[in-house]
Amino acid sequence: MSPLVVQQLPMAKDFSSFLSKEGAARKKSPLKGLLRFMQGDMISLGGGLPHPSTFPFYSLTAEIKGMGPEQSPVTTPVPVDLTTPQEQQKAVRGEVVTVPHGPQANKVESLSTSLQYGIGTGIKALREFCKEHVATMHAPKYQDWDVVLSAGNTDAFAKAIAMICNRGDLIFVEEWTYPTALETLDPLGIGHVPVKMDGEGMSAVALKELLDNWGSTPDQGGVAKPRVAYLIPTGQNPTGATMSIQRRKDIIRVAQEHDLILIEDDPYYYLQFFIGEDQKQTEGQKDQDNSNNGWMPTLFSMDTDGRVIRLDTFSKTLAPGCRVGYMSMNAHFCNIIQYHNEVTIQQPSGFSQGLLAEMLVNHWGQEGYKRYLTENVRTEYLYRSRHLQAAFKKHVNGKYASFIEPSAGMFLWIKVHLEEHPRYGKVKDNVLMLELFNKCVEYNVLMVPGWQFSCKPKPTDIDPSDLLGSWYDEAATYMRATFAYATFDQMEEAITRYGEALKAVFAA
Amino acid sequence: MSPLVVQQLPMAKDFSSFLSKEGAARKKSPLKGLLRFMQGDMISLGGGLPHPSTFPFYSLTAEIKGMGPEQSPVTTPVPVDLTTPQEQQKAVRGEVVTVPHGPQANKVESLSTSLQYGIGTGIKALREFCKEHVATMHAPKYQDWDVVLSAGNTDAFAKAIAMICNRGDLIFVEEWTYPTALETLDPLGIGHVPVKMDGEGMSAVALKELLDNWGSTPDQGGVAKPRVAYLIPTGQNPTGATMSIQRRKDIIRVAQEHDLILIEDDPYYYLQFFIGEDQKQTEGQKDQDNSNNGWMPTLFSMDTDGRVIRLDTFSKTLAPGCRVGYMSMNAHFCNIIQYHNEVTIQQPSGFSQGLLAEMLVNHWGQEGYKRYLTENVRTEYLYRSRHLQAAFKKHVNGKYASFIEPSAGMFLWIKVHLEEHPRYGKVKDNVLMLELFNKCVEYNVLMVPGWQFSCKPKPTDIDPSDLLGSWYDEAATYMRATFAYATFDQMEEAITRYGEALKAVFAA
Structure with a gap:
């Protein structure tokens, strides 16, 4: 992205008034404020960090699927669950990824850093990889967006909700939706308003009608108009519906008109079927945007205001047990989620982060990861x-x-x-x-x-x-x-x- | 523990009336209810789990500190951060721990399980290891206690608070305390009442006085009496104070008298200095209980009611980046935290869990882990x-x-x-x-x-x-x-x- 283009992009709008009591009260930890003194010859007896020499882990290694630029196109045999350990021993021939304990020559954190306490955004190498990936996939339309790592989309959704919803609030959801989302809302006393769906997911017309006429039905009387909508725009759970580009534009327009925040939960984003060769077969049938190698443009990519909170996860692309995802949104919201992380999970696991960073940054690279998503994830599904x-x-x-x-x-x-x-x-x-x-x-x-x-x-x-x-x-x-x-x-x-x-x- | 002894232990009291609105509303997920149909010849097209053959991770290996029964007592050299990668390569000679992708001959989950979705208690092998460790360390005094894994004590504390405190409630804290605990409470609108401390931590006398006379000061007028106290009983942060056995008994007695729930945050529990040889040197100076190899008895170990929520973590004993801890408490509370996990973090990272389970269960064992805690953790500190x-x-x-x-x-x-x-x-x-x-x-x-x-x-x-x-x-x-x-x-x-x-x- 050239500096010129950056200049032309707007700054995010101010969404401070959308913060919940909880969200508005989240602050930077004073303990983290000490970090700025750590320069030159300073010796710190400050932060209560165990010395990494006490960690009983000396190195971390995984055999992974090779996706590097020099990787043979022949797929590494994938071990099958039903084989015996002996058979498996023979079958598995992965590329070896190692995270050493101490400093590395390359730019990825060593174990002594990824297994240490850190700031609530996640380790630098992995967060930057995710941010670069987001930049190339979605080309955000405003300047001050950022990325913060999460422990997966369920934790990210719970934190997003805590940031912008108070007990008693209502949010819009799709008519059929992911039960865990409702189970997140219910105990917090946050209600949900179902919006009619069709084969393309949430209906923008139905959403607009609800908003235009809010307060007109007996159950809406005196209840504040919802300011948040939760959507699964791609391969929706449970209906499998995927929003067309036009539908996405319409949803964004309604959100702008009625000043809504959209939570775009997109775990199935990379499980899109109609691309590459398959896309040709279905040409004309599907409303595709070929400007981004055939991936569907996201709500986040259309957002010029900073009103979309986008949730991505490695759960469906790598493995659920990574417990690593990333939230893309305006920088103000990112800070609040960072502070929330710092009083809860701190960061995703250092084993997960260290391994993913090493694999993605030093072995696969951005191109290898995209090839993996195309050739493996979406082909498989x-x-x-x-x-x-x-x-x-x-x-x-x-x-x-x-x-x-x-x-x-x-x-x-x-x-x-x-x-x-x-x-x-x-x-x-x-x-x-x-x-x-x-x-x-x-x-x-x-x-x-x-x-x-x-x-x-x-x-x-x-x-x-x-x-x-x-x-x-x-x-x-x-x-x-x-x-x-x-x-x-x-x-x-x-x-x-x-x-x-x-x-x-x-x-x- | 013989069946006879189990018979004699009481059941936990009913603490349902302590649940917050949020805690009381947490329910088992219907999706998880489907699991009971999975038997015999059933084929499931139910849960949206990616097939483990799609995980790009074939095996996970770490070089760790050897603590197995046949391990030489000579300490494996610990890599120092300041060495070059080349020097380090030579210096590190850890015991090799491998988590394979597919089924294992031993009782620890393979990667295909630990990297999959699972229930919110954590994987079986690791949870059972922790539970057995808790049983031998603390010998709980009631029957229906249980253990649920957490993503570390900060997340565990936030979840405990969400379970038993509503906005507007007050809880007791030590006069000087862990800032993150206050930063957890503040945005939730939960206030804190400091209790005077002395060289042994929170004063039981001061706590009792506050409770006995609640409502007598202008700022307490009309404010509900706190029902929860948060304590760091061992190596308190920041004061370093450790409660004597008598102090612990006194705190438990006050809690029983005034029906308080105690949150025992004990990350520094294994960083006790006066044990073994060192204990002899300080005999008479310290109020030690030698019945448990010199480890201080915990509030949880004295609790006959199920009123103590004990928070343990591997952050200070293994490494903060594990993001794995465990909560020990009455089974009712355990269920609620499990359900909360299932709508947030799901579980700790599968890389962390898989590796820790393999290391602790199959390499170190309970005895090896205890030796590690004694010979390494507390000796180091x-x-x-x-x-x-x-x-x-x-x-x-x-x-x-x-x-x-x-x-x-x-x-x-x-x-x-x-x-x-x-x-x-x-x-x-x-x-x-x-x-x-x-x-x-x-x-x-x-x-x-x-x-x-x-x-x-x-x-x-x-x-x-x-x-x-x-x-x-x-x-x-x-x-x-x-x-x-x-x-x-x-x-x-x-x-x-x-x-x-x-x-x-x-x-x-």
């Missing part, structure tokens, strides 16, 4: 998605159930056509759905009941783990199936069983 | 403590400053004798303290200003990172020096400079 869809078309009678083809993510959102059931209209829909779920269990195939993604208030008198008593939402005539985990053979078998379960239930 | 104290006695004029000898922890809490200053009584104490701090900076020695540990309300109009303008607490005539970080030579030099700075300031 594309094939998995296709396989489950093909199995569905082969083994499930379309009269009983169907789905909208997902263009990203991990999920098929299966609509059950209860109107074809002989007892339809005679018993409640949820009774039939429960019968189907029980039949699936009997036939040994497990999917997630649609009610788990419902935004309707859950009855308080049921045990949430008791599925048999809790298919409470009559409109939840859906089941969520994932193609992320099972083997290809298992997917085929599971869908065969599902087809039979449907047949058995619809025959009744 | 004992020598460091002695060195700083000796330097102080040698280089500092006792007329100007002194400290109470700490029996645990990382800190000397230095009392400055301003009454010896020629301008004492003519200018305010904090002006003199600020002069001393500035002189220290001029002489290139950094200690933490005492006001940073003050419980008095901080002025809102100062930048908390601006030390020069913010020595606001006149009673804070202390400075905190740590012996944890500097080399032995640096400590000697730093204290020499400190002695000179004192001399210069007191001459003025």
